[in-house]
Amino acid sequence: MQEGPVSREIIVARDLVKHYNGRAVVDGISFQVYRGECFGLLGPNGAGKTTTVKMVYGLSPISAGELTVLGLHAGSQSREIRKHLGVVSQDNNLDPDLTVWENMEMFARYYGLRPAHIAARLRQLLDLMDLSSAAHARVETLSGGMKRRLAIARSLINNPQLLILDEPTTGLDPQARHLLWQQLREIKEQKITILLTTHYLEEATKLCDRLVIMDRGRILEEGEPSALVAKHVGPQVLELGLKEDPPAWQEALTGRFAHLLKGSWLLGDTLYLYTDGGNRLLQELQELAPPCHYHLLRAATLEDVFLKLTGKELAPADVEA
Ligand SMILES: Nc1ncnc2c1ncn2[C@@H]1O[C@H](COP(=O)(O)OP(=O)(O)O)[C@@H](O)[C@H]1O
Ligand SMILES: [Mg+2]
Structure with missing residues (x-):
């Protein structure tokens, strides 16, 4: 052409x-x-x-x-x-x-x-x-x-x-x-x-x-x-709101589940586990039962990419001052 x-x-x-x-x-x-x-x-x-x-x-x-x-x-x-x-x-x-x-x-x-x-x-x-x-x-x-x-x-x-x-x-x-x-x-x-x-x-x-x-x-x-999400964080993220000693739990969990993880990030007491086998990770996690306020398995987004690249969050999606 x-x-x-x-x-x-x-x-x-x-x-x-x-x-x-x-x-x-x-x-x-x-x-x-x-x-x-x-x-x-x-x-x-x-x-x-x-x-x-x-x-x-x-x-x-x-x-x-x-x-x-x-x-x-x-x-x-x-x-x-x-x-x-x-x-x-x-x-x-x-x-x-x-x-x-x-x-x-x-x-x-x-x-x-x-x-x-x-x-x-x-x-x-x-x-x-x-x-x-x-x-x-x-x-x-x-x-x-x-x-x-x-x-x-x-x-x-x-x-x-x-x-x-x-x-x-x-x-x-x-x-x-x-x-x-x-x-x-x-x-x-x-x-x-x-x-x-x-x-x-x-x-x-x-x-x-x-x-x-x-x-x-x-x-x-x-x-x-979508390529950036796939490259940096993989398809899924498991978020854990940890109740105690987040750095120690990060170490323990990333060591134990290395076979299921593409990486991890700790921000305050929230641990982000990047994975391509979210359901299995959730299942296996129950053995260790980390003390959590909440856990959330969700699709990875550009926000996760940004977090991983900069160590900080972008503005929340809907709230504007
Ligand atoms: N006319 C200007 N004089 C001096 N500093 C400026 C001016 N315009 C922007 N800046 C500074 O440049 C930086 C980038 O600003 P800007 O391009 O507006 O960022 P964004 O649009 O991504 O929010 C900011 O730190 C801002 O304070
Ligand atoms: Mg601007």
Whole structure:
């Protein structure tokens, strides 16, 4: 098959660095985003995710390294790059006094859409994001979820080749978050390339084809979510909430059940046992009867990968300050 006019790489970052006040908040990261995929930057607050995407959309100059977006140089050609981008920043940047329709219309004019085409395009996008019935509502009357959906609808006006979503569901309640995931999957089906940042592992698992795990300005791992889980922690995790002497129990259990374990991690009094034979492990464990507040056998997730790589937890999935 013939390659399209633009190459497969939509973003290429090599040894990318951003300094603030002499401190590297993005500290030499390299990654590539391919056409049509949803690529995630997953990491806790302060990891450098927003700084990275700001360099991609030209809001923040790079300190060192190389960054090309759509084959263009992110520093000197950022104006040209921005024509082909849709950007949804963490703070929606909507005009609260205008209606949904007026917010969209303003953007359409800014991007120079032909007046005759504007109404049809706006109706199509509002329909896509389930906002048609709110078209004439003022933005300040909308819920957080609707505002976010409007920001996404607006970012698609110029038919972007790359859509950047910075923490798309942060601050939303769980129901609004699930609804938005569904809509983002619909956008994904249109084969638009997406660069998404998140500190929600569930979001990363559900939406990203590939991702990097970031912490303190560095990339710790890269791959498909399920492949990362398989590589680092295996299919299952047995969690034990130990009542006494957790380090001693960790030693005892990992020694005794080495044949069933891929590894273990102790965080406070919770022991995580990574395994591919969870039921058997649970059965054999009964002989030793470690004193536990609880035990839980569950599928391994990206959270376990993150825990193993960094020794700390990511934010819980549903609670947002
Ligand atoms: N404009 C800025 N000036 C100084 N420090 C900044 C600035 N923007 C971000 N930082 C710092 O850079 C680090 C990474 O921030 P950020 O990219 O926003 O992380 P994330 O989006 O992953 O939460 C943080 O320690 C933050 O305080
Ligand atoms: Mg951020």
